Amino acid sequence: MITKDALWIVAEFEGTRIAPVTLQLLTKARAIANGRTVAAVLLETPAQTGEETLAQYGPDEIIVAQDEAFQNASDRTQAEQLTALIKANQPNTILFGATPEGRSLAPRVQDQLETGLTADCLDFYYEQDLLVAVKPSYGDNVMCEIVCPDRRPQMASVRPNTFAAKKATGAARIERVDATAAADSACVMQKTAVKIAATTSLSGARKIIALGRGANKDAVIEGVRKVADKLGASVGVSRPLTDRPDFTAEQQIGQSGVTVSPDLILNLGISGAVQYQVGMSSSKLVISVNRDSKAPIMVQSDYVWTGDAAALVAALQDLL
Amino acid sequence: MKIVVCIKQVPGSNRVSFDPITHNLVREGMAGRMNPFDENAIEAAVRLREQVGGEVVLLSMGPDATKETLHDGMAMGADSAYLLSSRAFAGSDTLATGYILAQAIRKIGAIDLILFGRQAVDADTGQVGPIVATELDLPQATFAEKIQPLDAQHVVVNRDLGAVTQTVQLTLPAVITVRAEANQPRYESPVAIQQSLTKPLTTWTDQDLTLDASRIGQAGSPTIVRKVYAPEPTTRAAKPLPQDPKEAAKALLDILQAQGLL
Ligand SMILES: Cc1cc2nc3c(=O)[nH]c(=O)nc-3n(C[C@H](O)[C@H](O)[C@H](O)COP(=O)(O)OP(=O)(O)OC[C@H]3O[C@@H](n4cnc5c(N)ncnc54)[C@H](O)[C@@H]3O)c2cc1C
Ligand SMILES: Nc1ncnc2c1ncn2[C@@H]1O[C@H](COP(=O)(O)O)[C@@H](O)[C@H]1O
Numbered sequence: 001m002i003t004k005d006a007l008w009i010v011a012e013f014e015g016t017r018i019a020p021v022t023l024q025l026l027t028k029a030r031a032i033a034n035g036r037t038v039a040a041v042l043l044e045t046p047a048q049t050g051e052e053t054l055a056q057y058g059p060d061e062i063i064v065a066q067d068e069a070f071q072n073a074s075d076r077t078q079a080e081q082l083t084a085l086i087k088a089n090q091p092n093t094i095l096f097g098a099t100p101e102g103r104s105l106a107p108r109v110q111d112q113l114e115t116g117l118t119a120d121c122l123d124f125y126y127e128q129d130l131l132v133a134v135k136p137s138y139g140d141n142v143m144c145e146i147v148c149p150d151r152r153p154q155m156a157s158v159r160p161n162t163f164a165a166k167k168a169t170g171a172a173r174i175e176r177v178d179a180t181a182a183a184d185s186a187c188v189m190q191k192t193a194v195k196i197a198a199t200t201s202l203s204g205a206r207k208i209i210a211l212g213r214g215a216n217k218d219a220v221i222e223g224v225r226k227v228a229d230k231l232g233a234s235v236g237v238s239r240p241l242t243d244r245p246d247f248t249a250e251q252q253i254g255q256s257g258v259t260v261s262p263d264l265i266l267n268l269g270i271s272g273a274v275q276y277q278v279g280m281s282s283s284k285l286v287i288s289v290n291r292d293s294k295a296p297i298m299v300q301s302d303y304v305w306t307g308d309a310a311a312l313v314a315a316l317q318d319l320l
Numbered sequence: 321m322k323i324v325v326c327i328k329q330v331p332g333s334n335r336v337s338f339d340p341i342t343h344n345l346v347r348e349g350m351a352g353r354m355n356p357f358d359e360n361a362i363e364a365a366v367r368l369r370e371q372v373g374g375e376v377v378l379l380s381m382g383p384d385a386t387k388e389t390l391h392d393g394m395a396m397g398a399d400s401a402y403l404l405s406s407r408a409f410a411g412s413d414t415l416a417t418g419y420i421l422a423q424a425i426r427k428i429g430a431i432d433l434i435l436f437g438r439q440a441v442d443a444d445t446g447q448v449g450p451i452v453a454t455e456l457d458l459p460q461a462t463f464a465e466k467i468q469p470l471d472a473q474h475v476v477v478n479r480d481l482g483a484v485t486q487t488v489q490l491t492l493p494a495v496i497t498v499r500a501e502a503n504q505p506r507y508e509s510p511v512a513i514q515q516s517l518t519k520p521l522t523t524w525t526d527q528d529l530t531l532d533a534s535r536i537g538q539a540g541s542p543t544i545v546r547k548v549y550a551p552e553p554t555t556r557a558a559k560p561l562p563q564d565p566k567e568a569a570k571a572l573l574d575i576l577q578a579q580g581l582l
Contacts, residue, residue: 014483074488075450075460100481104462107447111418111454114535116542119414119445136551137443139334145547186491187459190476193485201483207581231582264581266572274551281554285579287561287572298558303575305561305568315569 002063002175006037008091008153009059010082011050012101015194018053020204021097023165025158026057029095030168032125036092039063040172043081043179045071051174058168063089067179072189079108081181086113091153093131095124098157106157116148117155122162122278131156140255140278161203161259162282202251207233207264210253210280213240214269214290215309221246223313224268230320236260238270254279268309272297321374321469321492323365323433325398326421326452327358329382329389330442337550354389357437359396359505361498364467365435366397366506372469375399377428381409381420387521394516395508401521402428408526411538414443418451420536423529425456433475436497438463446497453495460495461488465502 007029012019022040029038039061040054051062065081073081082105086094094109096102098120110117118133122143125132133146133156148154202208209228211221228235236253253260255275265280267288277300280286288301289309298304305312329352365376378393378401380386390401404424412420425431434453439446446462453460461477468476470489477496479486490496508516526536534540561568576582 019483075462076453079454099483100463100479103446104450104460104481107414107418107445107450108454108460110415110447111451114415114542116413116415117447118543119443119447137548138331138336139441139444140551141334141336143549143551144545146543146545148542149544151542184459186494187461188489189486190489191487195480195483195485231576263579264576277554278551285575285581286556287575299555301558302556303561303572304558305572307563307565307568311565312568312572315565316572318566319569319573 002089003037003039003061004090005092006039006061006089007033007093008086008095009038009040010094010096010102010105011040011042011054012097012099013044013048013050016048018050019097019099019160020165021099021102021158021160022054023057024161024163025095025097026054026059027166027168028163030058034126037061039091041082041085043070043073043078051172055172056167057165058170059172060170061175062172063175063177065177065179069179069181069183072192073181074184074187074189075104075108076187077181077184079105079112081179082109083112084180085177086153092129094153094155096155096157098159102157106155110155113153115151115153115155117157118146118148119157121156121158124156124158130154136255136278140275159259161261164261202234202236202253203258203260205234205260206262207231208236208253208260208262208283209233209266209268210236210238210270211241211268212238212270215313216241216244216269217310220268220310220313223317227313227316227320233264233266238276267297267301268313270297271295272300321368321372321432322377322430323368323374323435324377324379324425324428324431325358325361325365325393325435326448327362327378327380327389327393327437328355328440329353329380329386330355330440334441352385352389354392355437355440357439357441357498357500358393360500360502361435361437362393362396362398363503363505364464364498365433367503368433368467368469374432377402379421379424379428380404381412381417390521391516392508394519394521395513396506397512398519400519403521403523404529405523406525408537411541412536413541413543414445414447414451415542416536416540418448419455419540420529420531421448422452422455423531424524425452427524427529432492434458434493434495436495438497438499449495449497456493456495458493458495459490460497461490462497463499464496465499467496467502
């Protein structure tokens with residue numbers, strides 16, 4: 001039996017594995033559920049077995065619809081399948097990752113249910129039965145609290161890497177359901193390609209060295225790459241450095257780039273504009289180097305060094 | 321090909337501040353402008369028309385001042401525009417907005433393609449496009465970076481979904497939301513601006529559309545913004561490392577070592 005009035009996380013694949021944001025949402029959902037059943041909902045093909053990964057992050061239930069039809073299924077097909085499951089089982093709350101995929105499906109589901117959906121949240125919590133979704137607006141310059149008081153389910157999409165995923169024990173009950181949605185002849189997939197190897201992507205990195213305009217010199221960047229190699233860190237950048245041919249938008253941290261929450265971020269020559277800050281503020285240990293001791297990044301850091309980024313990078317290279 | 325492009329007027333600047341006494345939001349640069357992603361949607365539409373013929377119709381819901389943005393869009397090459405403006409629309413969230421736009425698109429009629437910007441830069445939701453697609457039961461390709469016409473019934477769209485890219489073939493009519501990477505919007509030439517002033521701009525109120533009163537404005541909007549505030553800057557200890565670079569580097573590595581990060 002699928003539990004009614006539950007908190008659902010719509011699981012997403014990234015390539016062949018479950019997307020990190022799904023696991024992050026499971027961990028956060030468990031923390032705020034306060035007795036409410038947490039369920040992961042998974043649409044997959046028979047070749048995929050996402051439920052094994054999901055189970056390690058402690059949902060009470062995993063609702064699985066397995067069907068060949070989900071191979072290259074259109075947004076419409078997936079949304080219709082989710083809507084049918086929701087209508088039949090009446091969850092209280094549904095969360096999606098605010099990935100391009102989640103942001104494409106969630107509003108279709110929302111419209112079919114005629115309920116509220118808050119996009120791209122940075123935080124969420126319950127007040128009794130009411131989900132309070134906290135989202136930035138105006139380019140992250142303001143924060144809003146948005147609620148959906150009168151209709152259910154209440155829905156939100158949540159920005160990836162805002163929460164850390166933690167494995168959890170406990171046996172998830174697996175509920176298998178039949179796929180009912182028809183294939184969409186009006187939207188035919190011709191080709192799909194995985195763009196970045198998910199494991200090397202910045203968003204999942206545990207250690208990051210981030211370069212800003214104050215570290216925009218070939219010699220410094222070369223030195224940083226060596227230090228990063230030694231430390232097992234990934235290299236990220238602030239927006240100005242994406243103008244360089246050797247960095248792309250995929251390496252940009254911040255509001256219009258990726259959000260990261262590594263164990264360590266070392267900021268070199270970054271001023272700490274609000275649009276950068278929101279992309280890294282949940283990092284565990286923040287160390288920043290800037291020649292201006294009053295740069296805004298400094299008070300956002302656990303440790304600071306005031307001086308030339310090039311000198312510190314050179315010293316690190318010598319020691320490693 | 322008859323293409324509708326939905327465009328939104330957004331505040332001229334995202335620089336907002338809070339009145340220290342009233343705690344209300346103060347927007348600088350009050351004059352509105354076109355949502356930047358919508359410029360990409362118009363550019364994509366105009367290029368499709370240049371390739372296969374047809375017409376480009378702009379559609380926007382908003383106050384009277386939105387006419388300026390619609391004229392800008394016609395100066396970029398769109399042929400005509402509709403403004404949906406009524407007190408009854410005030411307070412519409414994305415669900416109500418999507419419903420009203422969908423009803424207007426039904427009334428315009430005989431549409432092959434409906435284009436949207438990837439998202440509006442004020443609230444950053446990107447929900448209105450998929451909502452309109454669902455209202456009209458149409459297929460969609462969101463986050464499009466390339467749109468190629470195939471024949472009278474089909475377009476091929478490259479979607480960039482971050483971790484993956486997809487090429488999908490859509491049967492028309494269909495909905496597409498357009499990324500900034502799709503094109504470089506053209507500048508409005510003085511001649512184009514002059515011409516835009518003579519292009520037809522029609523205003524419809526709630527009376528002109530077939531609308532369920534419970535689905536528009538505040539009544540049709542399930543979400544409520546109950547609080548708006550400035551994000552609190554996180555502050556941390558900012559402990560200084562030793563001034564000498566060599567000692568600083570050593571201290572840094574010691575910290576990493578102590579925290580199990582080496
Ligand atoms: C809508 C919008 C979205 C945005 N999205 C993003 C985003 O996602 N990510 C992002 O990063 N930005 C984003 N920005 C831009 C952001 O506002 C800042 O302009 C940007 O982050 C600044 O980058 P920076 O800190 O590298 O450069 P700067 O602000 O120029 O700072 C350079 C810093 O380096 C220091 N410095 C200079 N020389 C040295 C040296 N030799 N050694 C040590 N320190 C030195 C300086 O003191 C200064 O603090 C966005 C802006 C807007 C309007
Ligand atoms: N009021 C509106 N009138 C016309 N189009 C709109 C309106 N609001 C949003 N849109 C369209 O929907 C897209 C996504 O907006 P949003 O869902 O608000 O982020 C925009 O880029 C526009 O193409």
